[in-house]
Amino acid sequence: MSPRVVFFDFGGTLVRTWVSEGHDAAEMWRTVAGRFGIDLDLERTRSVIAETTHELRDQFYRSVGHTAEFWPVYDERVMERLGLPRPHQELQHAVDRYIHDAARGELFPETIEVLEALTRRGVTLGVISGHNDALPEFLEFHGLRRYFETVTFTQEAGAEKPDRRVFDLALTRAQCDPSHAIYVGDSWKADYVGARGVGLRPIWLNRRGLAAPEPCEQIADLRGVLPLVPTGWGTSGTERRARA
Numbered sequence: 001m002s003p004r005v006v007f008f009d010f011g012g013t014l015v016r017t018w019v020s021e022g023h024d025a026a027e028m029w030r031t032v033a034g035r036f037g038i039d040l041d042l043e044r045t046r047s048v049i050a051e052t053t054h055e056l057r058d059q060f061y062r063s064v065g066h067t068a069e070f071w072p073v074y075d076e077r078v079m080e081r082l083g084l085p086r087p088h089q090e091l092q093h094a095v096d097r098y099i100h101d102a103a104r105g106e107l108f109p110e111t112i113e114v115l116e117a118l119t120r121r122g123v124t125l126g127v128i129s130g131h132n133d134a135l136p137e138f139l140e141f142h143g144l145r146r147y148f149e150t151v152t153f154t155q156e157a158g159a160e161k162p163d164r165r166v167f168d169l170a171l172t173r174a175q176c177d178p179s180h181a182i183y184v185g186d187s188w189k190a191d192y193v194g195a196r197g198v199g200l201r202p203i204w205l206n207r208r209g210l211a212a213p214e215p216c217e218q219i220a221d222l223r224g225v226l227p228l229v230p231t232g233w234g235t236s237g238t239e240r241r242a243r244a
Contacts, residue, residue: 005149005176006118006229007195009185010129013205013222015142017105020186025049028102029078032095038084048081060132061158067133071096104138114222115147121231126150128170128183130161130190150174161187162194171198184225188213203228 012020018028026045033040053060056074063070075092084091118125129135131153139145152170159165171178178199185191186205195202203225204218212218219225 004180005124005126005174005182006225007126007128007170007174007181007183007200009183009187009191009205010127010131010135010138011103011105012186012207013184013191014111014127014144015105015107015138018102020105023102025099028099029095032098033084033091035094036091038091040082045082048078052077052081061155064133064156067155100134103134104141107142107144108222110222111142111144114225115144117226118229119147121229123229124149124174124176126152126170126174128152128161128166128185130154130166161190162197164194164198167195167198167200171200182225182228184219184222192216 008014011017024046026040026042026049029045029049030040030042052074056070056077060067060070060074072092075095076088079088079092115125125148127135127139127148127150129152131138132155133153135153136145136151139148139151145151150170150173152166152173154160154166157163157166157169161167167178167183171181174181181200182203183191183195183200184203184205185195186207188204192202192204202217204212204216205222205224206212206218207221209220217228219228
């Protein structure tokens with residue numbers, strides 16, 4: 001019988017990150033460049049980053065397992081297009097470190113409490129995130145990896161949410177029928193609409209109390225998941241932890 005699984009997004013759902021707080025990579029670049037006495041135009045930087053991301057997207061998807069080798073190529077392209085003075089290496093290292101550390105984020109206050117409660121109920125848990133191969137490291141950093149049976153990120157799916165390939169990969173990995181799965185995420189389009197399109201039960205995590213684009217099932221923080229999940233879903237927490 002197909003297991004029953006609760007899937008979670010990562011950034012903005014389990015942890016607060018610079019992206020979930022409304023910041024983007026261009027702001028990170030501008031902040032770090034400023035430390036080197038370089039004043040980047042924010043809109044120009046956004047344009048260059050968008051252009052470079054589009055151009056190198058396929059290469060990024062092929063870089064699973066060695067993404068650390070991809071970033072210097074990406075960064076060099078960005079810096080060339082911005083016309084930054086050489087040498088680039090010191091700035092490139094500083095940008096990557098800053099973005100990497102910011103992307104780790106910080107746990108929301110209720111994250112561990114909720115994951116512990118679900119695990120005690122025997123619920124099988126998974127992550128579906130718009131992330132790259134650094135995600136397992138970030139989960140370990142926050143002490144979260146042990147809670148999750150499966151971890152799926154968009155880079156390995158070769159597509160971004162709400163593309164169904166991301167959710168299909170996670171369901172296949174969990175050996176779960178979509179009708180037996182709940183997905184909790186903070187992005188209306190990427191998470192709620194994406195999960196709904198594949199047949200998962202989507203829960204919109206609406207921390208900021210925004211108006212929903214249409215009637216939907218929503219919660220204000222992760223504690224709202226607990227009344228929605230009955231005891232006895234999936235493999236027991238004791239059995240799953242024994243395998244971890």
